[in-house]
Amino acid sequence: MNWFGIGAIYRFEMARMRRTLFQSIVAPVISTSLYFIVFGAAIGSRITEIDGVSYGSFIVPGLIMLSLLTESISNASFGIYFPRFSGTIYEVLSAPVSVVEIVLGYVGAAATKSIIIGGIILITANLFVDISVAHPIWMALFLLLTAVSFSLFGFILGVWADNWEKLAIVPTLIVTPLTFLGGSFYSISMLPEFWQKVTLFNPVVYLISGFRWSFYENADVAVGLSLAMTLAFLLVCLIAVSWIFKTGYRLRT
Amino acid sequence: MSANGSVIQVNGLSKVYADGFEALKNVNLDITEGEIFALLGPNGAGKTTLINIICGIVNGSSGSVTIDGHDIVDGFRATRSLIGLVPQELTTETFESVWATVSFSRGLFGKPPDPGHLERVLKSLSLWDKKDNIIMTLSGGMKRRVLIAKALAHEPRILFLDEPTAGVDVELRQDMWAVVRDLRDSGVTIILTTHYIEEAEQIADRIGVINHGEIILVQDKDQLMRELGKKQLILDLDEPLDEFPQQLASYNLKFGAGPKEIIYSYDTQAKHTGITALLSELGSAGIRFHDVRTTQSSLEDIFVNLVKKIQ
Ligand SMILES: Nc1ncnc2c1ncn2[C@@H]1O[C@H](COP(=O)(O)OP(=O)(O)O)[C@@H](O)[C@H]1O
């Protein structure tokens, strides 16, 4: 293993976050606060409780997932897209680092960043509402798996995109809707029956449900199913990444 | 390394790009350890493609490359650790400091930190006082120096310089050649591409000429100059000459800068250069001269002739 190589990529990516520290931390704090003001206060005054949890507390896991997903995807996709765009990728391609090492560096850094942001949101949310974590280990596991899977997904996106527009379109056109429709702000059981069925095709439902279960022990789908779906998504991303490197797709002409 | 001292072996290497363009056609090339090898060729000849395949940036279509006994695909860790690359394009980081980017390069190539080495590299490239500067704020020339420093950060045994002097000022060019010579003295093998022939002429030990994806010729520089070089004998006459006397017609003489300068071209490889005969005929024709000098055609001429001949 080229540990120095992994470390170099990881540190380089983390340095990017440090340069924009203010933006990286302040942005999620502000957006979380806004969600609490808008959703918590406005909607929360009508929906007081869902499954025995106050509405404000209920949306916390969904909010964290929302940020985790978008941050993982945007950090990882930008991390690999930018060197491709600027040409500096030549150095990584010419270095004695394997596929696994490149992915560990880029995806590891992106996942770290989104987990840090998830933590910041959790702390911010704690200022507004009561939060209890029933299963901290499960919570950490879902946090980690989601951050890693979606950072991998972001990495794939950053390799696939050949212009800035494509880089932006997947998160805004696919991921954000899926997250909003995935039960971040409501329980699936509140939907009409037909839409409950449709929703089960949304992979984000399983992430949010499992993650919320680790907080409040109530879930839309069984926690084992949530875990299985998360792992399946991770596996699909891993296969895609290894295919990318094996064929040199969009990296080596 | 193989017995004959070759450190890089390119065997039957071809490259067809996705659009069907054949950029390299069955290239065979051996690079000797410790030499400075110049790859000469016009734009689009395939120089960068060849280098990028050897360095792992582009996939070859067929054929193989072996470096220090390791295949570049199966033994990529060993081969890439040996290589430093200064790319043709000025592709640097933007917001990083010079020090951070050279440290990154060293780590990326699997080497533990060595601030002493990085300091020596930066000093040799007059970058030491810029080490904390953000790369974005540097001039083009300075950025090129940074790219060289990055390539040297992991102490490579083989250095590729792809068009290192394209658009570079004299000062950097001199610094760069000083660094290259130092590296060669320490045993580093250097492969550079250029389409400036004088550059190859000044610095290379051996020269390969590539055109349309094919290696046309690989030769020792001095030998190449000798073999392909035409020499000219230039005579400065005492008195101006209106025209050449009839008995000198067979020498194909030409006037030089004026009617007091005549030029005789000859082939250094020919059995008889005809110089002795010419001089005595000039004497008998009563043409007196007070100075004689010879010039040799440059690689530029050789190169142009070669490419013309092939086409
Ligand atoms: N990615 C690519 N796709 C298609 N053709 C390419 C690609 N890269 C280079 N070429 C073509 O291959 C030829 C050789 O290019 P290159 O190796 O850059 O030449 P040189 O470095 O000698 O100028 C050129 O005709 C160029 O247009």
Ligand SMILES: [Mg+2]
């Ligand atoms: Mg080139």
